Amino acid sequence: MNRDGDKGKVFLNRMLWLAVIELVLVVVLLARLYYLQVFLADKYIMLAESNRISMRIIAPPRGTIFDRNKVPLAVNNPNYRVMLVSEQTEGKLKETLQDLGKIISLSEDDYAYIQKEVKRRKSFVPVNVAENLSWEKMANIQVNAPDLPGVMIDKGLTRSYTHPFDTAHILGYLALVDEKERTGDPLLELSGFKKGKTGLEEFYDYDLRGVAGSRQVEVNVVGREVRELSLNKGVPGRELDLTIDIRLQEFVRKALAKQSGAVVVVDVDTGEIMALVSAPSFDANIFNRGILSKEWKSLSENRYKPMVNKAIAGEYSPGSTFKMIVALAALEAGIIDADTEIDCEGYMDIGNHRFHCWKHSGHGRINLKRALAESCDVYFYEIARRVGIDKITEMARKFGLGMKEGIDLPSEKSGLMPTQTWKERLFNEPWQQGETLLAGIGQSYVLVTPLQLAMMTARIANGGKFVEPHLVKNPYRSLPKDIDINKHYLDLVKEGMRATVNEYYGTAYASKLWDGLGGMSGKTGTTQVKRITREERESPEFTQREVPWHERNHALFVGYAPIKHPKYAIAVLVEHGGGGAAVAAPIAKNILEYALTMDMPKSEEDEDAATKEGEANE
DSSP states (O other), X not given: OOHHHHHHHHHHHHHHHHHHHHHHHHHHHHHHHHIIIIITHHHHHHHHHHHHEEEEEEOOOOOOXXXXXXXXXXXXXXXXXXXXXXXXXXXXXXHHHHHHHTTSOOOHHHHHHHHHHHHHSOTTSOEEEEOSOOHHHHHHHHHTGGGSTTEEXXXXXXXXXXXXXXXHHHHOOEEEOOGGGOOSOHHHHSTTOEEEOSHHHHHTHHHHHOBOEEEEEEEOTTOOEEEEEEEEOOBOOOOEEBSOOHHHHHHHHHHHTTOOEEEXXXXXXXXXXXXXXXXXXOOTHHHHHOOOHHHHHHHHTOTTOTTSOHHHHXXXXXXXXXXXXXXXXXXXXXXXXXXXXXXXXXEEEETTEEEEOSSTTOOEEEOHHHHHHHTOHHHHHHHHHHHOHHHHHHHHHHTTTTXXXXXXXXTOOOOBOOOHHHHHHHHSOOOOHHHHHHHHTTOTTOBBOHHHHHHHHHHHHTTSEEXXXXXXXXXXXXXXXXXXXXXXXXXXXXXXXHHHHHSTTSTTGGGOOOGGGTOOEEEEEEEOSSOOOHHHHHOTTOOGGGSOGGGSOEEEEEEEESSSSOOEEEEEEETTOOOIIIIIXXXXXXXXXXXXXXXXXXXXXXXXXXXXXXXXXX
């Protein structure tokens, strides 16, 4: 037997099998290489590029806001900010933040926020650490860049208000996006992005913020930016042209001085808001740079409520400024006419209750014109009793009271116009006649906002056109509709408003506007916050000054000017200010005088006097 031959054959077979296996492996390897280099070439090129190229979302410039004369009110200023990419910190996020904290101030809340954002976002997405850096701090971070992996400086924009105290309640402010506000818009997902939280910034936020852009940059192995490859700036936010005049807005705020209250000035023919002021105000820029906890506490706990826009969200009893509505309801119901007289003895008894007139001695026999001019309470008690609460409320709603005006601001309140059914449904109690009497002088359950009072007055002044208030100019607004009211009745009410200011017996005669400007018509109002006791009423020494501030009467005035061809209507409310004639009417007179003359050419003497008066007010 030839064992050597058999061994040779076995060896040869094994070599052949080994060669076949090696050949198969080579073929598989070549096929794999071909597959990777040809079929998956684009994928791996993309992966390689992603290690070299970084795509970053960028926020476009927010839309600028101007007043009616193109004076900028909300602008964008350059802003240096620190960004952090967690995947580039080489696993030393905590150490990097600690080193960064030696250069810029980072609180415990800042550390917690940054770490929360890092966990919430993808590791390659930059997280906003701090903004509004000074040039020195920005340069210091750049110098220490090798020891701060993942840290980069980004140049963006920050919102700034040129007249922060004058426009805080109109423009509002920006703040960081809440979790519940994230809607999938790339901008809202951007770390550190701020959106409108109040005012026009909130109402028109979608238009103002624009559309996100993108920036493609080349980075080195440690993530440092080498060069910019492409830039898509996105779509800038829409610009807004407002109806307000910042000169008048500033004058109104100063006219309120240190009072708490609100003023609205409106164009009677268009509904354009010329000025809308709530006092006291605040610096809206502190929210854009990041409000401190002590600053927020100071604002939120302030008893004068500076954060509330009292012009649209403050609900108050209108007092005697509501008497025009009661008069119109009675005229329309045929209960009174211009010559109807009612005897005022200083009070009116209903059952066991006595309802007093503000004039203790009474007004005697008095008609509609003098009842409005002298603000006789007994006259309006009686006509309210005759016409009833439901018809009074029906008339009030014709002029926009008890419902939202629809102004382009968030947080507007509707006020309240009661009916018999409303009370029965809400309290399960019948309406009382005494409540009708109080509603007749703008008390009881009746509540309005200063904006509603201004619009009511504008609709009376323009002859019954239901103009709608707005703050942003819109050339496509529909024409105002006519209010279903007899024009003769409006003329009777307007005559009473004229006499209020221009006749010696009128409650606002001391605030008469110069005839050269066409004069002013109006109506004073004083609303009780706390019921006056019999002892206080009968005491000759009792005054509102003896009452704590928060229990004093509110002072109101509504009016328009000029008398024959009205241009502006106004509503003034001074919280706990005392009497409408003594406090609110002079403020209204000064504001309307300024509004009518601000575009008139002034002599050098007038300008010097105005400058000195402004310095004195400051």
